[in-house]
Amino acid sequence: MPTTRYEGVIGLEVHAELETRSKMFCGCAVVDSTTAEPNTVVCPICLGMPGVLPVINRRAVEFAIRVGLALHCEIAPFNRFARKSYFYPDLPKGYQISQYELPIAVNGWLEIDLPDGSTRRVRIRRAHLEEDTGKLTHVGDSSLVDFNRSGVPLLEIVSEPDIRSDVEAEAYARKLRAILQYLGVNSGDMSKGVLRMEPNISVRPVGSVELRTRTEVKNLNSIRSLQRASAHEIERQAKVYEQGGLVDQATLGWDEIRQTTVIQREKESAHDYRYFPEPDLPPLAISQEWIEEIRQHLPELPDAKRDRFIKLGLSRYDASVLVAERAVADYFEAVLSAGADAKKAANWIINELFARMNKAGLDTEAIGSTKVAPAALAGLIKLVDAGAINNSAGKKVLDSLYAEGGDPAEWVAKLGLEQTRDTGAVETVVEAILNANAAEVTRYCAGEEKVLKFLTGQVMREGKGKFPADLVQQVLSSKLAGRCSG
Numbered sequence: 001m002p003t004t005r006y007e008g009v010i011g012l013e014v015h016a017e018l019e020t021r022s023k024m025f026c027g028c029a030v031v032d033s034t035t036a037e038p039n040t041v042v043c044p045i046c047l048g049m050p051g052v053l054p055v056i057n058r059r060a061v062e063f064a065i066r067v068g069l070a071l072h073c074e075i076a077p078f079n080r081f082a083r084k085s086y087f088y089p090d091l092p093k094g095y096q097i098s099q100y101e102l103p104i105a106v107n108g109w110l111e112i113d114l115p116d117g118s119t120r121r122v123r124i125r126r127a128h129l130e131e132d133t134g135k136l137t138h139v140g141d142s143s144l145v146d147f148n149r150s151g152v153p154l155l156e157i158v159s160e161p162d163i164r165s166d167v168e169a170e171a172y173a174r175k176l177r178a179i180l181q182y183l184g185v186n187s188g189d190m191s192k193g194v195l196r197m198e199p200n201i202s203v204r205p206v207g208s209v210e211l212r213t214r215t216e217v218k219n220l221n222s223i224r225s226l227q228r229a230s231a232h233e234i235e236r237q238a239k240v241y242e243q244g245g246l247v248d249q250a251t252l253g254w255d256e257i258r259q260t261t262v263i264q265r266e267k268e269s270a271h272d273y274r275y276f277p278e279p280d281l282p283p284l285a286i287s288q289e290w291i292e293e294i295r296q297h298l299p300e301l302p303d304a305k306r307d308r309f310i311k312l313g314l315s316r317y318d319a320s321v322l323v324a325e326r327a328v329a330d331y332f333e334a335v336l337s338a339g340a341d342a343k344k345a346a347n348w349i350i351n352e353l354f355a356r357m358n359k360a361g362l363d364t365e366a367i368g369s370t371k372v373a374p375a376a377l378a379g380l381i382k383l384v385d386a387g388a389i390n391n392s393a394g395k396k397v398l399d400s401l402y403a404e405g406g407d408p409a410e411w412v413a414k415l416g417l418e419q420t421r422d423t424g425a426v427e428t429v430v431e432a433i434l435n436a437n438a439a440e441v442t443r444y445c446a447g448e449e450k451v452l453k454f455l456t457g458q459v460m461r462e463g464k465g466k467f468p469a470d471l472v473q474q475v476l477s478s479k480l481a482g483r484c485s486g
């Protein structure tokens with residue numbers, strides 16, 4: 001039996017494409033590289049032809065500063081680009097323009113919320129600007145290269161190794177993705193490769209502060225894969241040490257099907273890249289005035305939005321769920337603008353709408369593409385609030401809205417779900433139910449109050465959702481009182 005407990009020591013490198021209109025150093029458009037016709041958005045600069053000169057995209061620098069400020073970083077007033085030389089078929093110049101000794105943002109932090117309700121601050125070491133490479137597709141024995149992505153602005157955000165488990169890695173990734181989405185600099189769509197995450201992972205005995213040999217996992221295409229690969233690697237390395245072995249430094253890939261890490265190559269070190277100052281670009285000076293101007297125009301970020309939602313009466317948990325993806329937060333706010341109560345809107349979205357989306361295999365961030373318009377959900381909530389329909393009828397209306405869209409009031413009419421305040425009709429049904437459940441009535445009269453809930457349910461079901469709950473309670477109580485004393 002193992003006597004030592006191990007903890008993970010994880011640092012995360014995140015590559016985020018900056019979704020500017022044009023590329024980092026040329027005028028070519030930034031396009032969706034999963035759908036655009038290959039090699040149609042290229043020019044001599046991003047194809048790496050000899051003799052051309054790159055020009056820095058000001059908007060990309062602004063986006064990088066936005067991210068740096070949101071991550072509480074210091075923005076460097078003096079930046080320099082560097083050449084990172086290596087050969088790869090997706091890199092026509094034979095080097096990538098990056099930043100090395102003088103990155104644009106340093107020394108920040110990101111606070112993550114953990115499932116147990118605690119928070120942890122993960123330090124951000126640096127964020128630097130660079131250009132993306134082309135994309136290789138392997139077909140049989142051949143490789144095809146698409147340079148549409150070549151030269152797309154990329155921000156590499158590097159954390160300190162402050163992450164201790166796969167759960168924390170997931171929380172960090174989700175929070176960072178949300179911030180990039182809120183800032184409007186990245187869609188967060190990992191399946192399209194616009195956001196890529198590479199954890200470096202080592203383990204150590206709990207309580208120790210040493211840093212042991214680490215491995216790096218490449219090419220993770222979802223947050224789920226990041227979490228699973230981290231969990232797997234922590235367990236694998238702990239086992240190696242428990243058996244008296246040593247972990248080898250290596251670059252690993254994640255095999256999604258076999259749920260295991262596989263060795264790709266031995267790690268190269270920084271001097272292999274022969275970094276030197278990029279001679280084709282001047283140093284980049286960033287004025288304090290510009291930084292302040294960008295700071296003043298930062299949008300409301302997830303933490304601030306969460307706190308504002310809590311002030312509207314939401315629980316911390318519900319508020320965190322709603323801000324975790326910008327699309328969901330936007331949808332929730334649109335439901336509120338259409339006049340719905342905040343707490344009720346949160347309940348209907350989290351408990352009802354998400355359940356229907358989940359059943360249909362939809363991710364919560366697809367909320368904007370469902371047929372339930374925010375105004376329709378607000379209308380439904382108001383109908384329930386006003387007592388026009390009860391809660392279970394409301395769920396039926398939501399089913400119809402989800403399947404076909406449309407207006408909630410029209411669905412209420414079409415499905416015949418309007419409540420009827422017809423005391424006579426309710427009395428008839430209550431009498432019939434009490435007659436059919438004589439034994440339950442006797443138990444109720446003997447003091448077994450929970451029977452009331454059962455009888456209420458029977459009456460409501462018989463009423464097919466059309467009886468107002470308060471009227472049923474009222475009639476049932478008075479009829480039962482009569483029977484108990486009779």
Ligand SMILES: [Zn+2]
Pocket residue numbers: 023026027028041042043044045046047151
């Ligand atoms: Zn170009």
